[in-house]
Amino acid sequence: MAVMAVQSVRRMRGGAQSQLMLGADGASAKNELKLWVVKFQNNPQHLRVLANELIATRIAEAVGLSVPRCDVVEVSEWLVRNSPDMMMELGRDRRERCATGLQFGCEFVGGLMPGQVVDYLPDPQMEEVKNLAEFAGILALDKWTGNCNGRQAVFERRPRERKYRAIFIDQGFCFNAGEWTFPDAPLRGVFARNLVYRDVREWDAFEPWLDRIENFSAAKLGEIAESVPPEWYGGDLGEIDRLMETLLKRRSRVRELIGQFRDSNREPFPKWGGRENVVVPKGFESGAGTAKFVM
Numbered sequence: 001m002a003v004m005a006v007q008s009v010r011r012m013r014g015g016a017q018s019q020l021m022l023g024a025d026g027a028s029a030k031n032e033l034k035l036w037v038v039k040f041q042n043n044p045q046h047l048r049v050l051a052n053e054l055i056a057t058r059i060a061e062a063v064g065l066s067v068p069r070c071d072v073v074e075v076s077e078w079l080v081r082n083s084p085d086m087m088m089e090l091g092r093d094r095r096e097r098c099a100t101g102l103q104f105g106c107e108f109v110g111g112l113m114p115g116q117v118v119d120y121l122p123d124p125q126m127e128e129v130k131n132l133a134e135f136a137g138i139l140a141l142d143k144w145t146g147n148c149n150g151r152q153a154v155f156e157r158r159p160r161e162r163k164y165r166a167i168f169i170d171q172g173f174c175f176n177a178g179e180w181t182f183p184d185a186p187l188r189g190v191f192a193r194n195l196v197y198r199d200v201r202e203w204d205a206f207e208p209w210l211d212r213i214e215n216f217s218a219a220k221l222g223e224i225a226e227s228v229p230p231e232w233y234g235g236d237l238g239e240i241d242r243l244m245e246t247l248l249k250r251r252s253r254v255r256e257l258i259g260q261f262r263d264s265n266r267e268p269f270p271k272w273g274g275r276e277n278v279v280v281p282k283g284f285e286s287g288a289g290t291a292k293f294v295m
Contacts, residue, residue: 002026003024003071003072005079008079008085010085016039021105022034023035035107035112036106038105041103041231042099044090045172047233049172050232054072054224055224056174058070071106072105072229073103073104074103076100080100101231104232120155121164126193126195129164132199137206139189139206139258140206140254143184143189144213148177149189150191152169153191175243180239186266187264194268198270214254221248225244
């Protein structure tokens, strides 16, 4: 059963103009209310962003990565009509109501009783993130799925906990957003800060996620594809079948794609192979810059 949206709370930041909504969880025995971040079919980015979110988030969940639970959310015409803020800004003074029917939703990190959720941590706290090693796993997934956006994450700390945990969000630009192509590039689909990759020394750092990706079953991939409402990709079953076939073929290329990032001039893995590169501050890069530091 789809989640039934019952109330709009507010519009979220971001290009998709998602809405934070209360939804009755059909999978719950008590039909309990939860907060959902809902993306709509008429979002300004692309219709297929909804399909991408559902497919990539469920793949990430299947390989054991920390992502929010996602589901199909049904939004009624009555709710949209009676919620003045449920509007899409489409540019050039064009506005229209959010689409009704089946939309994509993921559970709001923190839920109704949040501890603390942030989208940035200073280095000392980032170094203590409980699941920092998972950034290697999500890198493998982003390379497999051709994420053309930078990797997005939020950090959750529950009441009475000291350390944060990373939750990986925003999979909408996997499969090259609405194109469903894979123009691979070394710096695509990576997190903005090298600190999260500091302990990547060898291929073992990508386990168990890389092994699960390389052995991801065609049956599981087909099951995920079948859960996507056809209206999210124009109803062309041949298109989504081709996407799944391409993903299956790309399983064997994930190490190659990670290697291209490793060998890029960004140098994300300074400890790879036992070496440890020291990053020299710009002021010390040449002898000419040292005179002003002489006492």
